[in-house]
Amino acid sequence: MTLRLSSIRLHLYAALALVVATMAAAILASQLGLAVALVALFGVLLRVIQLHTSRRERLVAMLEPVARAAAGETHVHVPAGADDEAGHVAAAVNRLLDTVREQSIAAHVERDLDLALVRETPNGLLVTDAHGLVRRANPALSRLLPVRGDPVGKRPIDSIPVADFQEVIDEASTTRGVCERTLTHGKFDLLIRAMPTADGAGCLGVVLDITSIRAAERARRDFVANVSHEIRTPITAIVGYAEALELERGRLPEDVLFMLDAMKRNSERLRLLIDDVLHLSRLESRQADLELRREAVAPVIAVVVERFRGVALQKGIDLVAEPTTAEALIHPDALEHALSNLVDNGVKYTSSGVVRVAVTTGERGTVLVAVSDTGVGIDVVHHPRIFERFYRVDPGRARNAGGTGLGLALVKHLCLAMHAEVEVQSAPGQGSKFTLRLPG
Numbered sequence: 001m002t003l004r005l006s007s008i009r010l011h012l013y014a015a016l017a018l019v020v021a022t023m024a025a026a027i028l029a030s031q032l033g034l035a036v037a038l039v040a041l042f043g044v045l046l047r048v049i050q051l052h053t054s055r056r057e058r059l060v061a062m063l064e065p066v067a068r069a070a071a072g073e074t075h076v077h078v079p080a081g082a083d084d085e086a087g088h089v090a091a092a093v094n095r096l097l098d099t100v101r102e103q104s105i106a107a108h109v110e111r112d113l114d115l116a117l118v119r120e121t122p123n124g125l126l127v128t129d130a131h132g133l134v135r136r137a138n139p140a141l142s143r144l145l146p147v148r149g150d151p152v153g154k155r156p157i158d159s160i161p162v163a164d165f166q167e168v169i170d171e172a173s174t175t176r177g178v179c180e181r182t183l184t185h186g187k188f189d190l191l192i193r194a195m196p197t198a199d200g201a202g203c204l205g206v207v208l209d210i211t212s213i214r215a216a217e218r219a220r221r222d223f224v225a226n227v228s229h230e231i232r233t234p235i236t237a238i239v240g241y242a243e244a245l246e247l248e249r250g251r252l253p254e255d256v257l258f259m260l261d262a263m264k265r266n267s268e269r270l271r272l273l274i275d276d277v278l279h280l281s282r283l284e285s286r287q288a289d290l291e292l293r294r295e296a297v298a299p300v301i302a303v304v305v306e307r308f309r310g311v312a313l314q315k316g317i318d319l320v321a322e323p324t325t326a327e328a329l330i331h332p333d334a335l336e337h338a339l340s341n342l343v344d345n346g347v348k349y350t351s352s353g354v355v356r357v358a359v360t361t362g363e364r365g366t367v368l369v370a371v372s373d374t375g376v377g378i379d380v381v382h383h384p385r386i387f388e389r390f391y392r393v394d395p396g397r398a399r400n401a402g403g404t405g406l407g408l409a410l411v412k413h414l415c416l417a418m419h420a421e422v423e424v425q426s427a428p429g430q431g432s433k434f435t436l437r438l439p440g
């Protein structure tokens with residue numbers, strides 16, 4: 001730009017010199033007409049040079065404010081000029097500087113908001129780089145976990161001596177997936193979650209304080225357990241009186257017999273419900289941390305099948321246990337309880353055909369124990385919910401069948417306690433198959 005302006009100016013000055021020289025020659029040669037014309041041309045050239053010089057100076061004057069804006073200064077404007085090209089350029093540059101300023105203010109506001117969120121959140125946050133070294137950590141992290149010194153540039157474990165935290169971060173880095181773990185540290189119950197960062201290079205570790213959630217869960221479980229215990233005593237009394245009346249059955253009138261049967265049926269149902277509720281709350285509170293043993297599953301299946309053989313026979317249903325020599329890592333009582341609930345459901349929700357218990361081998365040495373039936377089946381929309389407490393596909397049918405609504409919830413929790421899984425395959429009119437995946 002400078003070069004081009006200078007060379008234009010040189011040409012103008014050369015032209016001016018030529019005009020002056022020719023004008024002098026014309027005066028000397030007394031060519032007055034030519035001299036007058038050359039004087040006019042001299043005037044025009046002088047004006048052009050003047051204009052050119054002032055435009056160049058105005059353009060050069062814009063460079064300095066633009067350089068300041070580029071260096072980060074925000075409230076900068078170039079001097080506005082006359083209504084010519086340089087003036088138009090100045091106006092355009094000023095508009096551009098205004099837009100850049102507005103955008104940079106908006107970006108700062110957003111960044112400040114993000115920073116405030118990260119600083120003020122009660123959750124601990126930490127980001128690692130591709131080498132597993134800490135890039136950033138927020139203040140809440142040191143409230144929840146012991147952070148020694150500045151963790152930046154070090155491995156998390158070097159400044160946060162909590163092995164679980166480092167392990168979860170390492171696991172997320174290796175698997176490139178979300179990893180979670182709960183732990184109790186000091187007065188806090190914590191949930192640690194790690195996931196790969198959006199750029200894929202490092203990991204984000206989040207530490208959530210779940211102390212109050214845990215406390216509320218404990219209070220709910222204690223309440224349920226206490227209420228259930230309190231109800232158990234009067235129920236036992238009612239069952240006792242019903243049994244006493246049963247002994248006098250022959251002497252009781254027809255309408256009283258009807259009431260006695262209803263009393264027995266309902267108190268038995270209540271007893272089963274309370275047992276299930278108590279069992280479930282024990283499993284949930286991990287009081288029942290189960291010790292697993294490698295054992296044959298056939299004897300457990302045999303006990304369960306024997307228990308339901310009578311009811312199945314009454315309904316005209318075949319109850320079959322396929323022979324197996326499989327062994328799995330189990331807690332026999334917990335497996336028996338889970339299988340009982342599944343076989344009970346199979347018999348309850350099947351009006352004809354067969355309920356079968358069969359064992360196969362799954363991947364990675366797991367043992368699959370499947371209870372299948374030829375009953376009503378379950379629409380796929382209900383599959384994700386049937387393991388919830390008191391969820392019933394057809395409440396009327398389920399109540400008539402005598403269920404407590406807790407059978408599958410118990411199966412799920414028994415499986416969790418045995419490090420096993422349960423899954424369902426079923427469709428209306430096609431029967432159901434519930435499979436327990438036991439560790440081999």
Ligand code: ADP
Pocket residue numbers: 341345346349373375376377378386390391392393394398399402403404405406407408409432
């Ligand atoms: P319930 O005591 O009501 O049987 P469960 O928790 O055992 O409660 O089962 C939940 C619901 O799932 C049942 O109400 C029933 O609708 C459905 N269900 C469970 N097992 C079967 C099955 N084998 N066939 C058809 N439906 C079933």
